[in-house]
Structures are given as C-alpha cells and as structure tokens.
Amino acid sequence: MTVAVDIKNRLGDFSLEARFESAGRLTALFGPSGSGKTSLVNLIGGLLRPDQGRIAAEGRVFVDTQAGVFVPKHKRRIGYVFQEPRLFPHLNVRSNLSYGRWFTPKGERHDDMGRVVELLGIGHLLDRRPSHLSGGEKQRVAIGRALLASPRLLLMDEPLAALDDARKAEIMPYIERLRDETKTPIVYVTHSIAEVARLASDVVVMAGGKVAAHGPTAEIMQRLDLLSEEEIGEGGSVVDMTVSAHDESFGMSVLHSAAGEVRVSGLGTPVGASVRVRIRARDVIIATERPRGLSALNILSGKIASISSGNGTLADVLIDCSGQIILARITRQSCHALALEPGKPVFAVVKTVSFDRANTMSGVKPG
Amino acid sequence: MEWLDLSPEEWNAVRLSIKVATWAMVASLPPGLLIALLLARGKFWGKSIVNGIVHLPLILPPVVTGYLLLLTFGRRGPAGAFLAEHFGIVFSFRWTGAALACAIMGFPLMVRAIRLSIEAVDRRLEAAAGTLGANPIWVFLTITLPLTLPGVIAGMILSFAKAMGEFGATITFVSNIPGETQTLPSAIYTFTQVPGGDAGALRLTLVSIVISMAALIASEALSRRLGRRMDLE
Structure with a gap:
C-alpha cells in the first residue's frame, strides 16, 4: 500500500469526501479544477487538517482523527512539488537543493546530490540564483529539492500547469525517469488527460469533491463517462x-x-x-x-x-x-x-x- | 574655519547622543522583532490593544511620554523602584534613562518597518520549507528572517535616527545634565537659550545633519546589497 485515504473535510461551501487506496508507482489525482484534487494532496502533505478521517502512506499513519493523530508536515518526510516552483530567493540553486537534507536523519538520506542533479540535468545551474532560471529550470530544481529531502512519498501538484507546451515537453521525461528510476512513489495532481495517459500507473478520478473512480490507468482511460465534454475525444x-x-x-x-x-x-x-x-x-x-x-x-x-x-x-x-x-x-x-x-x-x-x-x-x- | 571646532562639552554631547541612540536601537531590536512578528502573524484577543499601545508614543506629545516614564521608571515609580532595588538599574537622570526614552519613542517606527516586511514574506515559501522538514523555528530562522532582513535594517535605522533627534521625552524624563543626559538636541536647545550660543547651536546642527545623512546612506547601501543578493522573483 502506498497511499490510503479516507477523509471528510469541509472548507467553506466546499465539501470533500474521499476514500481510496493506491499502490501505484505514480498515482494521478485527475479531475477538473474545483474537483478537490489540490485539497486532497494538501491533506496528504499536512498543509490542511481534515475534519475527520484517516490518511496513511508507506505504512505510516499521518492523520487519524479518531485516534487523535496528526503528524505535522515537517515530520511527514513527504516531498512536495507545487504548481509554482517556490524556490527560496535568498539561496542559490545548490543551497535550495540541499535545504531539505539538513532536516533528514543521516541514515535516511537515500538520494545523493550528484545523482539527482544528473537525473534532472541541472548541473550547470548550481551556482545561480533562482531569479536567473527559466520556468522549466526552476521547476526541475524544485523537483530536485523535494527529492533530496529523501521523501517517503512525493506529491506533485500540477507541476506542469504553469508552463508552456515546450517547457512541459522538457520536464515530462524527467518525471518519467523519477517514476521508473527512483524508489519513491508519486502522487501526481493533474487535469490533463495527456499527462495521465503518459505518466500514471494508477488514476483516482475526482469530481465535485468526491472520488468518481479509481484503478489502473488503462482501465480508467476506457471509461469515457468519467471525462468532461471537452476531454471526451481524448479518451480511449x-x-x-x-x-x-x-x-x-x-x-x-x-x-x-x-x-x-x-x-x-x-x-x-x-x-x-x-x-x-x-x-x-x-x-x-x-x-x-x-x-x-x-x-x-x-x-x-x-x-x-x-x-x-x-x-x-x-x-x-x-x-x-x-x-x-x-x-x-x-x-x-x-x-x-x-x-x-x-x-x-x-x-x-x-x-x-x-x-x-x-x-x-x-x-x-x-x- | 575655527568656529567649526567643537568644544569638549560639545564633543561630549555628540558622543553621548551616539551612545544613547546605539543602545536604544540595539536594546529595542529583540522586543521589536517579537512584537512585529506577533502583530504580523499572531491571532489573539486584544491584538488591536497591543497595536495601540505600541503606537502610543507616536501619537502622544513626547512630553507626556516622558512624564509617564518619570512616573513609572523614576526612583519612586513602581518599575523604577523595583529595578533599582533588585537589579541596581537606575534610569532617572542617567544616560540609561535617555536610552530608554529614545527606545520607547523609536519603538513604533521599528515595529512598523519590521511588521510590514514580515507581512510581505510569501507564506507559500514557508509552507515549502515545512514540507522539506524544517520545524516552525527553523522556518523562521532560515526563510522568514533572511527575507525580512531589509525591513529589519530599515527599522533599526529609523529607530537610530529617531533616537538621535529625540528631545521632549528625554528632557522630561532625565532632564538636561551635561555629560550625563545632555544629548545633541538638548545641547542645541541649551545653546539657543543663552546669549551668544548661536555658533555652538549651528555647529551641533551640522553634526546632526552629517550623522543622520551617514546613517541614511549606510542603510540605503546595505539594503541595495541585500536586494541584489535576493533578487525577489
């Protein structure tokens, strides 16, 4: 089991009710904007606290409202790649990358700098300031920064949404390499069916704050009823x-x-x-x-x-x-x-x- | 240009002013940071009351502030008597009292500058640092504080400049004793009160201008360097 979620949450008018388990290498949380995918990933990452329910990942319980368990985000050892890179502007790329390593217990640092830098192709950027990077480079550094904290689980919240098509094409292969070459399972939020088809091993389809379906990618992609009007032509x-x-x-x-x-x-x-x-x-x-x-x-x-x-x-x-x-x-x-x-x-x-x-x-x- | 040479008494006033202003600035920094953080981030009952008290010296006539200090921190005042008895710290008619008065008068300016720059810090960066394993104290030390630094420096300069110019509260609280509590403004005031004091008043006025300009230029240069290092996106 990679991730197990069973929660209920209300945020103002929006109610989220989700229950699923996934053991995939890359689990996509897929759905239109406003369907609750980002709230869900924020709940897993500890940026939000659910009203009730239970969240566990990689055999560790993060939240269990009945047992009164809530692990704060800095103790979850979860890598989080946000929609915007969120690099620290006062640190150069190298210090940004190594930020999370400080806080990782020595025995648990499973990725070394050299390998991650090579994996993401950011070796030539190490001494630069974040403001001197392109959008695609920033996002690659952000991915590297999350990986170097040696997370047990990597959350990616629409990491490509803010980029143009050329930049997306630049980053996608790196995400595939993450999926195939690192041990860290990934939960990936997206509203793009192309990204799901290309990257996901499993899909959780969200609609109106609820899980509409979940399962292996090939199975879900055949369910044309899960797709919106504009996307239905992309299903298959x-x-x-x-x-x-x-x-x-x-x-x-x-x-x-x-x-x-x-x-x-x-x-x-x-x-x-x-x-x-x-x-x-x-x-x-x-x-x-x-x-x-x-x-x-x-x-x-x-x-x-x-x-x-x-x-x-x-x-x-x-x-x-x-x-x-x-x-x-x-x-x-x-x-x-x-x-x-x-x-x-x-x-x-x-x-x-x-x-x-x-x-x-x-x-x-x-x- | 002989008239520009400062007399020993005038040098005393200059040195005392710088000492008082420096102590006022340094001593108000830790509580200034704390209060600014509390006002920028805290959610608690009575926040607007705290805010009001911090800003009070800005609105009250300085003489009133000075008198209130005299009542509280004077020899017979509750705080003054307590401090003198238990710690041997005496404020009334000492340079320490001048520093206290200057610190109180500059406090709202310092808190305001720091508070604004804390509020300008992108909280999403702090959340990102949290997901990377930093607990709230580390997040503050490694992300919030460095990003707030230009505001902290601006606040310190403002506090220093205010202290250099403080007159009303100081003279009310600790009087105008040459060599002990006679800061630059008090010395200038004294010169204007005696016949033939014009040259002395003018000399000290020039010194005041030079020190204030130097502080301002130093802070500008410092924040430009910080700004270049940070290149906020």
Whole structure:
C-alpha cells in the first residue's frame, strides 16, 4: 500500500469526501479544477487538517482523527512539488537543493546530490540564483529539492500547469525517469488527460469533491463517462507495447502487443524498449470483415466484449483483441447497421496511434 | 574655519547622543522583532490593544511620554523602584534613562518597518520549507528572517535616527545634565537659550545633519546589497 485515504473535510461551501487506496508507482489525482484534487494532496502533505478521517502512506499513519493523530508536515518526510516552483530567493540553486537534507536523519538520506542533479540535468545551474532560471529550470530544481529531502512519498501538484507546451515537453521525461528510476512513489495532481495517459500507473478520478473512480490507468482511460465534454475525444485505450523492429525503407517502427502488431512512423527508441501508446476511442473504426484497399495500416482483430450506449447518438464498444481491450466510439446507427453485439468477431481499424510525445517507459535517457 | 571646532562639552554631547541612540536601537531590536512578528502573524484577543499601545508614543506629545516614564521608571515609580532595588538599574537622570526614552519613542517606527516586511514574506515559501522538514523555528530562522532582513535594517535605522533627534521625552524624563543626559538636541536647545550660543547651536546642527545623512546612506547601501543578493522573483 502506498497511499490510503479516507477523509471528510469541509472548507467553506466546499465539501470533500474521499476514500481510496493506491499502490501505484505514480498515482494521478485527475479531475477538473474545483474537483478537490489540490485539497486532497494538501491533506496528504499536512498543509490542511481534515475534519475527520484517516490518511496513511508507506505504512505510516499521518492523520487519524479518531485516534487523535496528526503528524505535522515537517515530520511527514513527504516531498512536495507545487504548481509554482517556490524556490527560496535568498539561496542559490545548490543551497535550495540541499535545504531539505539538513532536516533528514543521516541514515535516511537515500538520494545523493550528484545523482539527482544528473537525473534532472541541472548541473550547470548550481551556482545561480533562482531569479536567473527559466520556468522549466526552476521547476526541475524544485523537483530536485523535494527529492533530496529523501521523501517517503512525493506529491506533485500540477507541476506542469504553469508552463508552456515546450517547457512541459522538457520536464515530462524527467518525471518519467523519477517514476521508473527512483524508489519513491508519486502522487501526481493533474487535469490533463495527456499527462495521465503518459505518466500514471494508477488514476483516482475526482469530481465535485468526491472520488468518481479509481484503478489502473488503462482501465480508467476506457471509461469515457468519467471525462468532461471537452476531454471526451481524448479518451480511449492505453496500451503498453514493445518496439520489435524498425523498418528503415519506409521510416516506420513496428510495435508488438497482445492485440497484435502496430506500425507507426519511426520512433527514436531502440528495439526492445517499451512504449505506452494511447488509442483514442474516436480514432477507431469497426469493420465486420477484414477491410481491403484501405490506407490505414493498423487493423486488429478481436471480439466485441461489450457495448454501452445511452439515449444519445453514440455508443462505446469494447473490443477484446486477444486479451487487450480496445475502445471504439461509434454512432448508435452504425452499431445497429452492422448488427454489433457482444461475442461478434470484428476488426478494429486504428486511424491514429498517439504517443503523447515520444514516450519512453524505461531505460532510455530523455533527449 | 575655527568656529567649526567643537568644544569638549560639545564633543561630549555628540558622543553621548551616539551612545544613547546605539543602545536604544540595539536594546529595542529583540522586543521589536517579537512584537512585529506577533502583530504580523499572531491571532489573539486584544491584538488591536497591543497595536495601540505600541503606537502610543507616536501619537502622544513626547512630553507626556516622558512624564509617564518619570512616573513609572523614576526612583519612586513602581518599575523604577523595583529595578533599582533588585537589579541596581537606575534610569532617572542617567544616560540609561535617555536610552530608554529614545527606545520607547523609536519603538513604533521599528515595529512598523519590521511588521510590514514580515507581512510581505510569501507564506507559500514557508509552507515549502515545512514540507522539506524544517520545524516552525527553523522556518523562521532560515526563510522568514533572511527575507525580512531589509525591513529589519530599515527599522533599526529609523529607530537610530529617531533616537538621535529625540528631545521632549528625554528632557522630561532625565532632564538636561551635561555629560550625563545632555544629548545633541538638548545641547542645541541649551545653546539657543543663552546669549551668544548661536555658533555652538549651528555647529551641533551640522553634526546632526552629517550623522543622520551617514546613517541614511549606510542603510540605503546595505539594503541595495541585500536586494541584489535576493533578487525577489
């Protein structure tokens, strides 16, 4: 168990009621603004005190209102990366980084400066003042500062939200390395579905101060009902694949997964590396016979696992491709015209495979 | 330019003034910091009363403050008698009394400057320091205090400058005794009261201006250096 939360809290008009457990490497708290994700992470970090409930992480109880337990934030040994970098302006980067080490018991300092500096690529910044750093650099230093306090748990509250797309792309690979190369589990607050798909191992979906759903990322990403109007087009299946070959003549890469082979435009990733791809539900076409004369390269065969359609015009079809679930969102009319029903063998034509930017899961250094 | 040479008595007044002002500034710093912190951050009943008492010397006529000091800290005053009996500290008609009067008069200025700079500290930085393992005392020493430093220095300079110029409360409380309680303003006042004292009054006035300007320039330079070091975002 990484994090276990079961709390009730009122802040003015807003009431928060959350209950979940997660053992993931990176648990995303996902939801629109005002859904209570930041309050939740502040409760875990000890910046807020819940009215009632219990919070435990890594086997340590932080809050238990019934037992009268409240561990203050400086004793929780939790790293916290805020939306803004919050670097100390009177200290240079090196002193900012080592600030938390002062307060860490000697035996528990599990990360050394050199490794963290290398991991985040901030070696050339050490003697600078925070005011002389770019937004992306500041946020990397803030991440390093939190890590060097050797936290048992790392909280990240929308660490990319204040940055532009280029800066986001600069930092994402470092967060992936944190997830894959350090032992510290991460709780990551975000409202971006791209960040969830790319980074999270588990997702807790928040809506209106309540937990709407929680589970492994691949499962949650198929629940289009959890997404808001604007995001619904982004929902779909998240599939972990491995690079099996590169086709130099056409500049394509071949990916292998349980569902079958998928060909995508060339990835700069070595053969054998795993990649996480997202197949948006709206990018999947269903055919009852293997289509021919089609430009789409990726046709996966499978059986319909289930169909869910409300009163609207659309239906969500889950296709079981040899154990890997692919989600398709089609019109209810096509559903009817093709006489789709559970158990029927079909072909899923995938128009686009999305990578949320060249995503590497492990073993590959971000460029 | 012979008329610019100070007589030994005048030098005495200058030296005494600097001594009194320095002691007033140094002695009021710890309580000044504490009260400023209390007013900036504390939530307690009677906060506005404390605030009012601290600011009282700013609003009251200095003579009134001086008289109140005489009543409390004079030989027969409750605090004065107690301190003299148990600690051997005597204020009335001593330079220590002048320092006390100056400290009290400069106190609201010092507290105000420090309080404002404490209020300007970004509390989110303090929360960040807390999550990094610093307990509240360490947060204050390593984050709040360094970020407040320009305000602390400004407060100290204000207190010093006020002490250099304090007249009413001092003369009421400890009188105007050459070599013991005759500070610069008292000496200037004395010169203006005797025939032919104009030159002496003018000399001491020039000295006053030089000392005040020096203090001001020093504080400016210091806070500029601090400001450059900090580069607040």
